[in-house]
Amino acid sequence: MEQKREKYINPFTDFGFKRLFGEEMNKDLLLDFLNVLLQEQQGNIVELSYLKTEKLGRTKEERKAIFDIYCENEKGEKFLVEMQKSKQS
Numbered sequence: 001m002e003q004k005r006e007k008y009i010n011p012f013t014d015f016g017f018k019r020l021f022g023e024e025m026n027k028d029l030l031l032d033f034l035n036v037l038l039q040e041q042q043g044n045i046v047e048l049s050y051l052k053t054e055k056l057g058r059t060k061e062e063r064k065a066i067f068d069i070y071c072e073n074e075k076g077e078k079f080l081v082e083m084q085k086s087k088q089s
Contacts, residue, residue: 034048034081038081042071042079044074046073046074047071049070050068050069051070
């Protein structure tokens with residue numbers, strides 16, 4: 001009898017985050033996620049769009065902006081959310 005192997009996606013990796021939240025069909029998941037994180041500071045986000053901006057550095061220490069999201073809240077204010085795992089000065 002063949003046993004099924006379960007697969008999991010780690011949302012803390014670039015691949016995992018993009019796979020879970022970076023696709024148009026999962027846009028509602030990202031919107032809910034960002035509203036939970038940012039609602040107190042930014043208000044309710046009502047619209048978002050993906051900006052495909054991969055800027056890979058030449059070394060590990062260089063900036064690595066992988067995923068940017070352009071958001072608009074209920075007041076019509078627009079702001080950018082940058083997703084990154086590493087620290088940046």
